[in-house]
Amino acid sequence: MRTRFAPSPTGPLHLGHAYSALLAHDMARAAGGTFLLRIEDIDQSRARPEWEAQIYDDLAWLGVTWDAPPMRQSDRLPSYRAALSDLWTKGLLYPCTCTRRDITAAVSAPQEGAGPIYGPDGLVYPGTCRPDTPPSGPIPEDAALRLNMRAALAHLATPDRFTFEDETCGQVLVSADELISEVGDIVLSRRDFPGSYHLSVVLDDAAQGITHVIRGEDLFEATKIHVILQRLLGLPTPAYHHHRLIRDDTGKRLAKRDDARAIAKYRADGATPEDIRRLVGL
Numbered sequence: 001m002r003t004r005f006a007p008s009p010t011g012p013l014h015l016g017h018a019y020s021a022l023l024a025h026d027m028a029r030a031a032g033g034t035f036l037l038r039i040e041d042i043d044q045s046r047a048r049p050e051w052e053a054q055i056y057d058d059l060a061w062l063g064v065t066w067d068a069p070p071m072r073q074s075d076r077l078p079s080y081r082a083a084l085s086d087l088w089t090k091g092l093l094y095p096c097t098c099t100r101r102d103i104t105a106a107v108s109a110p111q112e113g114a115g116p117i118y119g120p121d122g123l124v125y126p127g128t129c130r131p132d133t134p135p136s137g138p139i140p141e142d143a144a145l146r147l148n149m150r151a152a153l154a155h156l157a158t159p160d161r162f163t164f165e166d167e168t169c170g171q172v173l174v175s176a177d178e179l180i181s182e183v184g185d186i187v188l189s190r191r192d193f194p195g196s197y198h199l200s201v202v203l204d205d206a207a208q209g210i211t212h213v214i215r216g217e218d219l220f221e222a223t224k225i226h227v228i229l230q231r232l233l234g235l236p237t238p239a240y241h242h243h244r245l246i247r248d249d250t251g252k253r254l255a256k257r258d259d260a261r262a263i264a265k266y267r268a269d270g271a272t273p274e275d276i277r278r279l280v281g282l
């Protein structure tokens with residue numbers, strides 16, 4: 001078993017992160033497996049070295065140890081570029097210059113049938129920039145790149161359905177219809193970065209040889225995207241364990257801005273790592 005914890009250094013780790021890291025770490029240790037760390041710093045406008053340093057410090061204090069130097073996404077651009085180039089050559093990507101506002105306006109235009117559909121990445125893209133034939137020539141530098149979901153499904157030999165193993169739900173089936181209507185043409189490369197969360201996470205899990213992805217159930221829907229990307233890129237699909245989320249007293253899941261629940265704050269107030277384990281129900 002090889003698993004990982006993949007925090008973004010954009011704020012302090014809070015109780016929810018502690019739960020995720022401890023759970024994955026405990027499972028790896030119990031199985032005699034490997035536990036790895038990955039710093040997901042593709043959002044260069046928000047990632048800070050001081051948050052990364054705090055992540056190492058908080059994890060060490062919690063008793064979490066990792067078995068290799070951490071992988072950092074900002075070091076992985078050549079791999080992301082190579083995968084994008086592969087998908088571009090296969091005719092599965094197209095450039096998109098729509099802003100969030102353009103997309104909202106397009107999906108709110110009066111039309112017959114159902115209203116806007118929200119997928120794992122927000123509003124399902126209405127297809128404004130989708131070309132009728134695959135674009136040719138070099139990859140444009142100044143636009144986001146979207147996956148043409150219909151073309152991607154048609155490219156695969158058995159496009160009718162995908163599966164992944166989830167420890168809580170068992171085998172999860174993902175149909176082609178669902179991918180087209182409820183996920184749609186997701187962004188795989190941003191205008192400011194040659195990659196996106198979905199592309200990077202899939203390539204990095206494969207590069208780190210991850211066999212079990214242990215992460216919050218807020219990412220359950222995103223796993224459907226990851227499974228099709230793994231198929232398109234010829235990568236193995238790990239087993240998934242989507243765990244419960246740690247919530248505040250009002251039942252809302254914790255976010256980065258919940259500094260009151262930051263591990264650093266508990267530490268400063270004199271809590272022990274055992275207190276943190278108790279607080280998250282471990």
Ligand code: GLU
Pocket residue numbers: 005006007008040201214215216219
């Ligand atoms: N970087 C993501 C986060 O901090 C986690 C991604 C993952 O575990 O796949 O929420």
